[in-house]
Amino acid sequence: MVKALDPHAAIVTEAGGLDQGGSLTTADGEPLARALVRSSRRARRRALLLVLPLLLFIVVTFINPIGQMLHRSVFNDGFSANMPELTVWFKEHPRGTQPDEAAWQALANDLQAAAQVRTIGVVGTRMNYEMAGTRSLFTSAGRKVRDGLQPPYREAMLEIDSKWGDPALWSAMRNVSSAYTTSFYLAALDLKRDENGDIVRVAPEQRVYVMLFIRTFVLSAIITAMTFLLGFPIAHLLATLPLRKSNLLMILVLLPFWTSLLVRTSAWIVLLQQQGVINDILVWLGLIGNGQRLQMIYNQTGTIVAMTHVLLPFMVLPLYSVMRTINPSYARAARSLGATSWTTFRRIYFPLTLPGLGAGALLVFILSVGYYITPALVGGSSGQLISNMIAMHMTQSLNWSMAAALSALLLAAVLILYWVYDRLVGIDNLKLG
Amino acid sequence: MTVPSGNDSFVMFDHVQKSYDGQTLVVKDLNLAIAKGEFLTMLGPSGSGKTTCLMMLAGFETATHGEIRLDGRNINDVPPHKRGIGMVFQNYALFPHMTVGENLSFPLEVRGMGKSEREDRITRALDMVQMGKFRNRRPAQLSGGQQQRIALARALVFDPKLVLMDEPLGALDKQLREHMQFEIKALHERLGITVVYVTHDQGEALTMSDRIAVFNDGRIQQLAPPAALYERPENSFVAGFIGENNALRGTIEKLEGDKALVRLANGELIDASAVNIREVGQPTTVSIRPERVEFKPDLMPADAHTLEAEVLDVIYMGDILRAVLRVADDDEFVMKYRNTLGQTKLTPGQKLRIGWHPLDARALDPV
Numbered sequence: 117m118v119k120a121l122d123p124h125a126a127i128v129t130e131a132g133g134l135d136q137g138g139s140l141t142t143a144d145g146e147p148l149a150r151a152l153v154r155s156s157r158r159a160r161r162r163a164l165l166l167v168l169p170l171l172l173f174i175v176v177t178f179i180n181p182i183g184q185m186l187h188r189s190v191f192n193d194g195f196s197a198n199m200p201e202l203t204v205w206f207k208e209h210p211r212g213t214q215p216d217e218a219a220w221q222a223l224a225n226d227l228q229a230a231a232q233v234r235t236i237g238v239v240g241t242r243m244n245y246e247m248a249g250t251r252s253l254f255t256s257a258g259r260k261v262r263d264g265l266q267p268p269y270r271e272a273m274l275e276i277d278s279k280w281g282d283p284a285l286w287s288a289m290r291n292v293s294s295a296y297t298t299s300f301y302l303a304a305l306d307l308k309r310d311e312n313g314d315i316v317r318v319a320p321e322q323r324v325y326v327m328l329f330i331r332t333f334v335l336s337a338i339i340t341a342m343t344f345l346l347g348f349p350i351a352h353l354l355a356t357l358p359l360r361k362s363n364l365l366m367i368l369v370l371l372p373f374w375t376s377l378l379v380r381t382s383a384w385i386v387l388l389q390q391q392g393v394i395n396d397i398l399v400w401l402g403l404i405g406n407g408q409r410l411q412m413i414y415n416q417t418g419t420i421v422a423m424t425h426v427l428l429p430f431m432v433l434p435l436y437s438v439m440r441t442i443n444p445s446y447a448r449a450a451r452s453l454g455a456t457s458w459t460t461f462r463r464i465y466f467p468l469t470l471p472g473l474g475a476g477a478l479l480v481f482i483l484s485v486g487y488y489i490t491p492a493l494v495g496g497s498s499g500q501l502i503s504n505m506i507a508m509h510m511t512q513s514l515n516w517s518m519a520a521a522l523s524a525l526l527l528a529a530v531l532i533l534y535w536v537y538d539r540l541v542g543i544d545n546l547k548l549g
Numbered sequence: 550m551t552v553p554s555g556n557d558s559f560v561m562f563d564h565v566q567k568s569y570d571g572q573t574l575v576v577k578d579l580n581l582a583i584a585k586g587e588f589l590t591m592l593g594p595s596g597s598g599k600t601t602c603l604m605m606l607a608g609f610e611t612a613t614h615g616e617i618r619l620d621g622r623n624i625n626d627v628p629p630h631k632r633g634i635g636m637v638f639q640n641y642a643l644f645p646h647m648t649v650g651e652n653l654s655f656p657l658e659v660r661g662m663g664k665s666e667r668e669d670r671i672t673r674a675l676d677m678v679q680m681g682k683f684r685n686r687r688p689a690q691l692s693g694g695q696q697q698r699i700a701l702a703r704a705l706v707f708d709p710k711l712v713l714m715d716e717p718l719g720a721l722d723k724q725l726r727e728h729m730q731f732e733i734k735a736l737h738e739r740l741g742i743t744v745v746y747v748t749h750d751q752g753e754a755l756t757m758s759d760r761i762a763v764f765n766d767g768r769i770q771q772l773a774p775p776a777a778l779y780e781r782p783e784n785s786f787v788a789g790f791i792g793e794n795n796a797l798r799g800t801i802e803k804l805e806g807d808k809a810l811v812r813l814a815n816g817e818l819i820d821a822s823a824v825n826i827r828e829v830g831q832p833t834t835v836s837i838r839p840e841r842v843e844f845k846p847d848l849m850p851a852d853a854h855t856l857e858a859e860v861l862d863v864i865y866m867g868d869i870l871r872a873v874l875r876v877a878d879d880d881e882f883v884m885k886y887r888n889t890l891g892q893t894k895l896t897p898g899q900k901l902r903i904g905w906h907p908l909d910a911r912a913l914d915p916v
Contacts, residue, residue, distance in 0.1 A: 448609055449642035451629040453656035454707065463655070467646045 182527075189520035193295035194242030198235040199226040206293040211313050215286055220269035223280075224261055231258035245515055246299060246308075247288040253279055287311040300521035325505070325522065332502040333529070335419060336484040342424040343431035343480050344473065351435035351472070355442075369432050372425065381493045384422045388413040388494075414496030422490045427483055431476035438472030474541045482530050502526060558582035558618075559743055560606065560711065565615035567601055575601050577767040579615070583745060585710075588737050590746045590754040593764030594790070602764075603713055603747045608632050619711065630659075635704035635712040639719055641696045643688035649675070649699050650684040656707040674706040677736070694725045701733065705740070714746045718753065730757050751791050755779065763787050780838075784825060785913045788836035795842070795882050797835045798915065804829050809912045811835055813877040819854050820907035825914050832915040839871070841909040842884040845893070849904035858882070860899040870895075876903065 140148040196203045201222035209219070230236040240254035257276050265272040273280045291299055291309055302308055302315060306323040310316045317323065350369060354362050372380060387393045390409045398404045412418060446468065450460040488503040495501070502522060509519035537543065560583035567576040576598045583589045591599035604610040605617060608629030616623050624632055643652050653674055657667045675681045678698035688696055697717060704712055714733075718726045734757050737744050748754055754761045755775040763770045763778065763786070771778060771787045782788035789796065802818060803810035809823040811833060821835045843849050844858070861880065862873040869885050872895050876882040884903065886892065895901075 443640060443642065445638045445640060445642040446644060448607075448629070449636065449638055449644070450655070451609075452607055452632075452634060452636040452713075453659065453703065454630050454633070455655070455659045456630055459659055464644055468644075470646075 185520045186524055188517050189300055189524045190296055190298065192242060192245075192292075192297065192300070192517045194238045195289070195292040196295045198230045198239045199223075199289075199293070202226050202289065203293045206290045211287075211290060215270075217268060217270060220273055221267065224265045224269045224273060227254070227257055228261045228264060231262045241514075242292050243288060245303070245518065246292050247285065250285065250288070253277060253285075283311050287313075300517045301525070303518060304521040304525055325502070328500070328502045328505055329525070329529075331416075332485055332526075335416065335423075335499075335501065336481050338420055339423050339427060339484045340431075340477050340481045342420065343428050344477065346424065347428055347431035347435060347476065348469075348473075351432050351439050354432070354436045355439035356444075369429055373429055377426065377489060378493075380426060381422055381490055384418065384425070384494060385413055388418060388421065413494050414499070416495070416499045418494035418496065419491045419499035419501070422494050423484055423487060426490055427480045427487075430479045430483060434475040434479065435469060435472040438469055438475075442468050470541065474537065478534070478537055481533065485530060486526060556585040559585040559587075559620055560745065561616070561618040562602070562606075563616040563618065565602075565605065565612045565617060567598070567605060567610065568613045574613075574767055576605075579769065581762060581769065581772070583743060585743055586741050588734070588744045588746065588757060588759045590748060590758035590761045591764055592748060592751060592754040592761050592790075594749060597764040598767040599747050599762075599764040600715060603715055603745060606745065607634055607636055607713055633707075633709055633711075635707070635709035637697075637700050637704045637712065637714040637717040639716045641688070641700040641717075643696055643699055643703070645688055648685050648687055649680070649691075652688070652699060653703050653706050656703065660707060670706055674702040677705070678702045678732075693721050694729065697721065697729055698732075701736070705736070705742070709742070711743045711745065714744065716748050717746075718748075719750075726753070733757065755791070763790060765790070781824075782836060782911065782913070785834045785836065785915070788834075788911065788913060793839050793883060793885075795837045795839060795876075795879075797837070797877060797879065797882075799833060799835060801826055801829050801831050801833055801912065808907065809833075811912055813856075815877045817854070817856055817877055819856065819910060821910035821912040822908050824911045826912050833912045834915050836911045836913055837905055837909055839883040839885040840869075841905050842903050843905060844884065844886070844895075844901050844903045846902070850906055853904050853907060855902040855904040858884075858901055858903045860895050860897050860901070862897055863895050874903070 142148055142151045202219065205219045205222045215223075227236065230239055236254055236258035237251075240251035240258075243254060244251040257273070257280070260276050279285060287310070291297065299309065303318075304325050306318050306326045307315050308318050350365070354365055354369070356362075357365065385392070389395070390411065392413075394412065395404075395409045399406050399409065404410065412421070442465065446464055447460050450464045451457070455463065485501075486503050487501065488507055491499050491501045492504050492507070495504070503526075506519045506522045506526075509515045509522070534543075560581075562579045562581040565576060565579040566574055568574050579598075579602060581602075591602060593599045601610060605612050606619075608624070608627065612625060617625055619632065619634075643649075644655065647655065650671055653671045654667055657670060662670075671684070672681065675684060678701055680695065680698050680702065683691060683695060683699070688699065691699065700717065704714075717733075718729050721729060730753055733744075746754075746757065755778075758775055760772060760774050761778050762772045765786050770790075771783045773781070773783075778787065779791055782791060782794075785796065788794045797811075797813055797819070799811040799813040799819070801809055801823075802812040804823060804826070807823045809821045809826065811819050811821050813819060819835065821833075826833050849855060856876050858874040858876045860872055861875055864871040864873070865888075868888060870888050870892070872884045872886070873880075874882040874884055
């Protein structure tokens with residue numbers, strides 16, 4: 117038998133055998149792979165049952181809302197659901213078609229119907245997102261057409277308001293006539309569709325979001341750098357001091373965690389405001405005159421200072437957990453090999469802290485990109501971040517689609533960042549503690 | 550005081566003391582001269598001060614008092630990176646974020662050496678430890694023994710005159726450890742470097758060293774070549790620490806030059822050579838190595854005293870047999886004898902008389 121001559125085959129036949137396909141089998145002829153699955157099935161089922169509650173919780177409270185939010189960022193049927201006839205007309209006639217009498221009739225009928233069921237406000241609001249100042253056009257027209265119009269509808273509508281003849285208005289109506297739309301994303305990037313359907317930048321005085329995105333990322337980068345500069349020495353001290361002293365220091369580091377965010381932020385207001393402690397001291401020392409008190413809060417400085425303080429532990433803790441595991445003999449070895457203490461730091465110690473630094477930087481950056489409360493309290497107008505704009509759309513302008521689009525862009529940016537980090541450093545090098 | 554220098558005192562510890570807390574001395578008055586090219590081992594139990602001495606020599610600890618000289622130069626205030634001492638650490642301390650080649654390149658780069666010379670030296674150092682193929686590996690991809698070789702190569706690549714090794718083989722298994730002992734010893738002989746080696750493994754110390762300094766309680770208990778240390782321990786600590794040892798307590802009955810007659814606790818008399826006892830009537834501990842104990846009358850010196858013994862247990866150890874005896878009320882007296890063809894079989898309960906050459910019984914200070 118050929119099999120018996122092959123030493124490897126002999127080992128296999130001892131344990132079981134080879135079936136026709138040449139794959140391994142157990143002693144009683146069952147394919148080995150299937151036997152393995154069967155034998156571990158029970159354990160896997162138990163493991164699944166253990167994580168199931170958390171899984172459900174996450175699906176219901178995290179995945180589901182995020183999915184809905186992402187959906188909302190591309191979906192808004194405020195116009196299409198309430199203006200059905202005009203929507204059909206837009207669908208049947210390509211862009212560039214002059215509105216004919218049928219279109220005007222559809223508009224008049226839709227306005228009348230919407231006014232009667234009181235959804236004209238919704239339509240107006242949706243239009244207003246696309247073209248500022250059109251809400252009142254719709255609501256007032258709604259009042260006037262409630263009792264019906266006589267043809268010719270074009271003239272009747274233009275009589276109500278000559279703005280109805282504006283090609284830009286018709287273009288905007290065409291844009292919002294589709295429930296699924298990219299217009300919120302375009303708006304979030306300070307872009308819009310012009311009358312020909314081409315994507316163009318909005319007027320310079322309306323460009324806010326790109327600037328806010330840039331500011332958010334720049335400030336987040338500055339805050340990350342500040343937490344690194346301040347956190348690195350503290351983490352090193354924590355990792356090298358004797359236990360009793362390092363515990364005390366650790367409490368000081370964690371203290372911000374145990375204090376209300378509002379209290380901490382208010383404390384910064386007390387310190388930084390123009391009549392505040394720091395300005396008082398500077399004036400008292402004669403470094404600045406009483407009239408030259410520094411503006412350190414309600415601007416970007418305030419945002420940076422307060423957020424650096426709030427986010428510092430997120431940099432210190434991962435750094436500390438990595439530094440604690442760095443054997444002091446590495447530094448000793450480097451010194452004995454002839455390196456100065458600076459070279460030892462630069463070439464040995466610092467590279468070994470990179471996993472912690474990466475984790476801390478990623479954590480601080482991602483947190484500060486989405487930070488809301490501190491900039492809202494101490495940021496003034498120049499210290500506002502994109503998250504404040506999202507909040508504004510959520511709570512004041514009630515343009516949830518816009519808020520969703522901004523959030524989705526933020527999410528995408530963070531995911532890209534994560535991907536870049538993975539490519540550069542490797543996510544398995546991340547050490548959170 | 551004159552400063553001795555030159556080949557016999559390449560490294561000098563001159564009245565060195567070290568205290569960490571200002572209350573107790575970890576190293577008490579250390580005086581030690583290490584010759585150029587010597588392989589000196591600091592041996593001792595943990596906490597005996599041997600590692601502290603090594604760290605002071607490397608520059609990671611400062612001496613509280615006294616002077617440490619390297620090649621005639623006081624190095625007390627020289628920072629570690631300027632001492633030019635190679636060091637092998639217990640856990641190897643290979644930089645995990647660098648490849649083997651980069652690890653070896655590091656000491657050369659910080660010395661500002663050119664690329665071609667660096668390449669030359671790295672190749673040579675890796676070939677020296679037979680690790681030339683592993684140049685682009687990371688330390689984590691190497692086995693313990695391979696890491697040990699790289700650590701050795703890294704400590705030698707910049708041609709230090711002095712190499713310190715801090716329990717470098719502690720993490721290896723027995724077989725590999727013995728193999729590496731041999732290799733380190735061979736390297737030492739080939740390169741002619743001075744090695745100061747710290748270990749708590751006496752077997753390692755005995756096989757590798759030119760001289761061994763036995764540390765205990767912050768002092769050197771004995772400084773001697775391996776054979777002298779084993780055969781002629783100068784005090785009870787050394788006798789007990791190095792190898793297996795029988796200790797019999799008694800008092801000095803008679804003292805004649807370096808010959809002593811000792812009366813044991815049960816009244817029996819034995820001959821011993823006097824080592825660190827001074828007067829008759831002084832309590833003493835007599836130390837006898839188990840393999841120097843004889844039980845065949847024809848192998849015992851004719852005029853020597855013999856002792857009554859009862860076999861309690863015989864343990865078969867392959868190459869030798871190990872008998873536990875009751876001798877002079879001591880139940881832990883050990884005798885080793887060779888497992889040869891026709892060797893006398895001892896059985897528990899058997900009574901016999903044992904003896905030894907008086908030179909092998911050393912009357913030491915009482916413990």
